[in-house]
Amino acid sequence: MSAATKLPYYDASKVREKASGRWLEIFAYLAYEEFGEAIQKPKKHHTCPIHGTRNKSGKGDGFKFFKDVVDSGGGVCNTCGPFPDGFRLLQEVKGWDFRTTLAHVAEFVGVKSEQEEREAKKSSRSSTSKPAPTQPQSTTASQSGGVVPISPQVNQVEPSAHDVSKFAPTPERMEEIKKLQEQIAKRQAQASAEAQEQIDRIWRESIPLNNGIPGPLYKYLQKRAVLLRLEVLLEGDNIRFHRELPYYDEDDDGKVIVVGKFPAMIAAIRDLKGNIITLHRTYLTPRGAKANVECPRKMMAVPDDKTVTGCAIQLGGFPTDGVIGVAEGYETAASPLRVYGIPTWSCVSASILEQFEPPKGVHTVIGWEDKDRSLRGELAMQALKVNLEEKGIRFIRMPIRRKIPTGAKSIDWNDVLVKEGIIGMPAYNQLMKVIQGG
């Protein structure tokens, strides 16, 4: 038997739950060599522990923990991309597989393996009256400020997984890291309350469009060729206009600064009950182009007690005949909506799209796929297809059969509509035949 097959089983969700709130400690304990620098200053960019210092410009590029690193353990490198949680980051820097990573984190946060749980149950049944035998050689007890040493049992099954003694911080250092972690958690709770306040305020300040569309937004939608079927597009108060929305950025020290104020399209990202979970902003110029800022399209933060999973910009409102379209971007979703009049929701990003939850009564979902050089759009639709078909929902994939333009990273259905007009979209009759044909 190989070492890997002897590795004990852990309940991943239990470990994840226990690890939430402690990821800086976990990194300090398991990967101090790799993450030491980032742990000391979690708000700044650092040399990426995964790909090293090989960046062209020599500055600005690099690795940064997510703002909620204490809870998620996630981070992002400008070169390597995002790592949604601490397990993924540890796998990457340590070269461990998921089970090994899980075992090490479980050890640290004090989650027992399934075998240990079973044995504990057995022994408590067989020796209910006897006090637990004292074993002086036992090292599984918690020591030095909650730091659980890797037990000899795990060392047996995974002898060379990692050498803790070599890079582990001192107990004093560990105490400092715990304090820093508490500070970050406090800031995070504050940031979440602020995010909620901002979402409510910006939506309140924004103008509903039922009495006409203000100039900059009208021009923008015109440029995107999605102005027809306005009554369908405006169904359900999902799009509003903000006259002068501040654009924030961070300076090199991580301090938030206002870059300027711009007209903006505000889109509500709602759950299936219609609650606004967060907002998506598109910063514009008065002439309806995208504003000249680093990131003219931005989603606002999601408050801690909410999730965007299963949420969307519900363009066209709720379907009445069991057929709905779905796409990543707002403009991409608005394109088939304009052409066919079928409600088509925008999930904003590929990761939210994968988890798209159609409303009740939907039997057919049409996926308007982005074509990316990275294949991200295609992979997201494949994942969505699997998810939907498991629920017995039919999925119709609409890939773009055109080349990605030279110099571009991707092409989407709105690019097709803008460039080729309605003729570039699948013919209405053909689409209906596919929908009805099954």
Ligand SMILES: [Zn+2]
């Ligand atoms: Zn990197």
